[in-house]
Amino acid sequence: MKRFVLPLLLLTMPGMAAEAPEWKIDTKASSIGFAARQMNVPITGLFEVYAGTIRFDPANLDGSRIAMEIRPASANTRQKDVDEQLKLPDWFDAAKHPLAKYEAEKFIAKGGDRYEALGQLTLRGVTRELPLPFTLKIAEAGDKLRAEAKGETELKRLDFGVGGGQWRATDVVANEVKVNVSITAERPK
Helix, strand or coil, rough: CCCHHHHHCCCCCCCCCCCCCEEEHHHHCCCEEEEEEECCCCEEEECCCCEEECCCCCCHHHHHHEEEEEEEEECCCCCCCCCCHHHHHCCCCCCCCCCCCEEEEEEEEEEEEEECCCCCEEEECCEEEEEEEEEEEEEEECCCCCCCEEEEEEHHHHHHCCCCCCHHCCCCCCCCCEEEEEEEEECCC
């Protein structure tokens, strides 16, 4: 009997919520994109290689977690010269920093289908807080639940050391970069 008391106490302590269920990301139906401005001309792109773990339940925000890994070298703007530049040391420095990470362990319900992830982005070895407001729709799909989350946030590239050397000037390349996320995931009911 004694050996069951400690685990039971740990589960009932405040702040020790049970883990939310895990969702499997459908990468073919999902995207992680970005939009910036160079010489006041928009440049948009997608990161083609990413993976992650999503544990989310609107009824259990304390037990919800997101951990995403993105390969900056997979940035695709459909402009070969831009894509090659983004891999270099002045930009993502993909050889030295092959992974960017976004991790969130706190979520706020904003009403209806609106939420905000309070997470941290690590890019080029620099970690900064980055909130991500998003909407979430969950529907039944046969014997599974299918979730669609869409969100957008903005970061300042220079906070992460992105765009060094001649590219540091914000009158050439804007400091503000919009990140848009569209994730579709499933889990058993």
